[in-house]
Amino acid sequence: MSIQRKFLFSVAGVIGFFTLVVLGYSIYTNSRTVEAQIEKEQKAATSQIIDILRVTDTIMRDRVQSSMKLLMQRGAELGLPAQGDMIRVKATSAYQLLLGNQPQANNFALVDELTDVMGGTATLFSKTGSDFIRISTNVKNQGERAIGTRLATDGQAIKKIQQKQPFYGQVDILGNPYLTGYEPMLDGSGNVIGIWYVGYSADMKFLKEAIADSRILQSGFVALRDSNGSVRIHSDHVTTEQAESILRSSTDEWTITEVPFEFWNYDIVLAVSHDETEGLLAKALGILFIKILIAGGAILVTIYFLVKRIVGKPLNHFTDVVENIASGEGDLTFRFDSTRNDEFGRMANGFNLLLAKLQTTIQVVSSATDSLLQRSSELQATAVKSNNSIMSLTSQTDRIANAIDELQENASRVASNTSLANEAAQTADKDTTNSVSVLNMSISDIERQAEDVDASVAVINPNPV
Template identity: 35%
Template sequence: MSNDMQKKTPTLWRFLLPVLILLAVAPFALTTQQTSQQLDIIRDGAREQARTLAGLLGITDALVGDQASAAMRLLKERGAALGAPAISGTILIDGKAVPNLVLGKIPQADRPQLVDDVTALLGGTATLFVKSGNDFIRVTTNLRRSDGTRATGTLLDPSGRAIAALRQGQVFHGVADILGEPYITRYDPLYNARGQIIGAWYVGYKADMKVLHDAVENTRQLKSGFAVVLDERGRIRFISSHVPRSQAILLLHDQPRGWVQVVEKIPSWGFEVIVAYPLSEARAIGFANSWIMLAAAALLAALLISILFWQLRRLILDPIGSDPALATDVVQRIAAGDLGHDGLEAKPGTLMANVLHMRQKLRESMVTLRENADRMSLSASVFDHAHDGIFITDAAAHIIEINPAFTSTTGYTREAALGHTPQELGFASHDSSFFQRLWQEHAGEWRGETWNRRQSGEVYAAWLDIFVVRDKSQSISHYVGLFSDITQAKAHQQNLEHMAYHDPLTQLPNRTLLSDRLHQALARAARSDELLAICYFDLDDFKPVNDTLGHEAGDRLLVQLAARLRTCLRESDTIARLGGDEFAVLLCSLQDTRECTQTLERLLAAIRTPFLIADKTIHVSASIGYTVFPLDHSEPDTLLRHADQAMYQAKINGGSRYHLFDAEHDRQSRGRRQEREKIEAALPNGEFRLYYQPRVDMRQGKVVGMEALIRWQHPELGLRAPIEFLPMIEDTDFAIPLGEWVILEALRQIEAWQLAGLDLQVSVNIAARHMMQPDFAARLAALLHGMPQVAPDRLELEITETAAIENIAGVAQTINSCKLLGVSFALDDFGVGYSSLTYLRRLPVEVIKIDQSFVRDMLHDQEDLAVVSGLISLSRDFKRQVVAEGVETAEHGVHLLKMGCRLAQGYGIARPVPAEEVHAWVRAYRPDDSWNQSTL
């Protein structure tokens, strides 16, 4: 070997060694990178599986959520028709005392008619809960236990999300376990008249879990991987069929490092979907898919070794094409996996040039391989797992590939579909020329609804997207179609639209649709110069039907009535149900009012015709109010209100008739309504005052009590007497809060007088509407409890004779309940009503007050004197105290004392005075001297 050869040999080996290292390391580095990418793809696939399974629950919730809201509205409407919610004592359910929930006066325990009526119309389940402490107890329900009995008396899950929301006064809408089964539910708080939560409304639909069950059972990730669905308590609800439950529980609990778990949460259910698979299987697949890269690396290594040996054979350095140290550095960096471009150049045909070229191609190959692998993996995953059906055709529109969703939607297998055109497989069956036009137009994209036919012959609606794929020459190479079955969605949408605009019971238009048609009819009437009648009516005798035969019979009557009334109207007319037994009718294109009244006569005759319900003949009638446009040229809502007002006037006139709206009567009604609103506003504005009129014992000459009389300190009109405002509100609900205010103010004044050394009993007048409230005694007890310094016997409640005999049994029961509290009662204005010994005997009152109209005129009217004398004797015989009102002169007192009446009040003794003047008046009071003489 020459000296030159000896010098060159170490340099060649220094060059050769890094290259050999590169050949050894590069394949493993590339394999590792490829394997890592494959592991990411497998994890993404598992995550997609979890999301797909979670999506099944979301679809179930979305499909049922709207129906649950509609059922809740219907349940509340039916409940409101029964009356206001309240608690009336306690009852026993399954041997346990629970609060007695009533709607109106009807206890709801073990009374399933309300919930059964709602679910009979809209399906699902319904329940009324009563709140007992922190628990909510089912008092009426159509949920069933495992033995088939109703689940009355069972508790709402105390640890569930629904009860947590109800305790905070919030609505809960979501999924909850009920008696061990998942339901899509809605819970609304149930309030009493004071705004307190006393229970809850519930509607729910049992979740159909079969699709999810089957999907989870058939899920397999790799060879040993599996899927599970955990409920909100961590229990396994569903699991892949090929994995033992015990093994899955152990893996989920221990979470070994050799297993990968992908978790997808469903907040509305509280569920979790977990897809787990062994990492070893994923790595094995990654290594198996890297053989192409290893083969490419082996071929490249062979090429490099050939080039190196060829250079060694020549034993020269020049062909290297660069400094040996620099070439060595480049090779070392390639061996380390650094394929980045660094600006190096070499003489063409040299080893360095080949190495640099090889590095560039290797870099480009790596980028291409990575992009292709990612793209192919993603495309394949999307294609196979897409919910939408996908088909690909060639340029001649023959199908060359479909995905699994295509088969599940159309029924055609891949083998049956390939080679056929979409039209041959039932696409766009509604239009035979659809695809011919589409192919001819060569549009880049088309989307819209089509009607297709499955292999079974069933027609279904689909949303179809078709777009064109072009090659490099811009010629059409393929068509791609994506479609989804929207049949159920369209049907659901149509059902929701119908429910939004129609009454669920009678299927008549509801208030919303009526309003829309009214606006359209008004516009047409204005253009055509024709008359339009707006009619409003309800049934005169409908409530007794519900009370005697039940709400189901009432509903059946309304359904028959709706069908009967449709036959009385023209196609252009509209009849709508507004709620309960209230209806509205639009009579369009009328030439004169006589045409309207003829139609109303037909409607009344149809309503009067007897109905046959449950083998019983039922007679009802109706009161109809109507107004005519443009004679009444008002806004749409005002026209309906005018018709409503006319209907009430028809009722006042005796019912079973129609009445045309009267503008003057409406003006008076508005005036009365505005006055009532001012009266009601006076209470929160602090405008009411109590004046006090003394009651004296004429025989003993001392003051024994005061009667509290309300006055209104009007900000503009000054002090107004009770006769000026009480008649307008005594039959309204406002009489209740106003009565409670009077009682509370009287109790406060009694306490103030006691502190000042004045011990007087105070009488308070109670309106009939207030007295007849079911919770009157309970509310009175609460007021007395709030004033512990006032003895209950210092309060006397006065009721009128007329109010008492309207419901003598109920009034007597209320009086007895209040007397247990220590309160006494007086019968006011006695003698002006339908007085009878029976009423007097049955009413447990202590005091009878003779009406002032008899006392005032008894000095010059013998009949009035006889009445007064008789009432005094009657009271004495029945052992009742008697008080004479209207004592205006001392002579009145003398005659009363002679007849045996010692207690009196009236202007002859004192006019009503403010509370601050009472103490001084009592100290200064002196009885008339003639009274002392009459007692001798």
């Protein structure tokens, strides 16, 4: 692998590493950004809804208090409250409620006159046992006055009344939200015998418009939930059934945030979809990844061309020249451009010095080679002569070898003849020995004979001459 590729792969690895770091940091920052966006939208929606609720509550509370003041004032003009006999209000039995001498059960003059002036609704309750029965009212249910109905025994209002305290706030009346006022009605002995009530149906027009247009991101919604857990108003891109189903179920698909509005005992509920949050995060990361990929690619391409131009081109030139010289066909008189003021200039200067030394060395080697070739020629001539001499000696050696062979053959015959001669000599020796023995014996005989002759002579001639 070339240095350029190694360098580019290294740069790509560094870019990849920093890409992962940036992606990790971006996951954190984008998640924080999405959370901040969600929190911002939730705060904006909550703030708007609470402002409307507070304005509505303030305006309606003032009207309720004014209306209650007028109702109690007109009631006082009729006389002191008192309980009468048991009567029937529709199908319900209740005590008659007297203001002065005027019975109020099934008498709607007082409540209607009040609402003609102040608007809203008004009711007189009569205490019957532990219940408070509507005996006079202009609150209507299905087009009829809701007399004979009981005040909810589990509501906040009745608890305050039983303590002889007033209650002002939001309550549900026959399933509808009202901003109301409840004042205990006391007889001459200070006993609670009934309730003064005025109320205004909460004007939810602006609140409905605000909540209907509210969204958290795209699929998240805002809802207003009453004290009974029922969704009163919600964003218009979800149905009531969907909103209630999501709020009732404990699922990991939604994040539910509740902001209480204590004056009405309502909750502002904000729901955020996890899928949408993760989708926004994934989209942001995808866009970021594409940007990093494009930027990284542009950087790599730029680095590639810069490396190729600044490093690759002169490096390839050096490589080609060195390979050409290494192949044995290069021009040792070639010199690199050493005028550059960089590493390649220093390397060119070094290569030039190397080439000069190499050229000198090759020249010396070439001269020595010529001398060696001359001596080699002389040695070759000497070798030829030696070879001829050797051939001559070989021929003579062959003749000597043949003579030796002949000598060996003659020696063999001589050895054979010698053996025969030896045997003959041994025989002759034996014969000679025998002959000598016979000769010695003959000599001995002759000597004896001579002695005998001498003796005979002496005998014959006793005087010597």
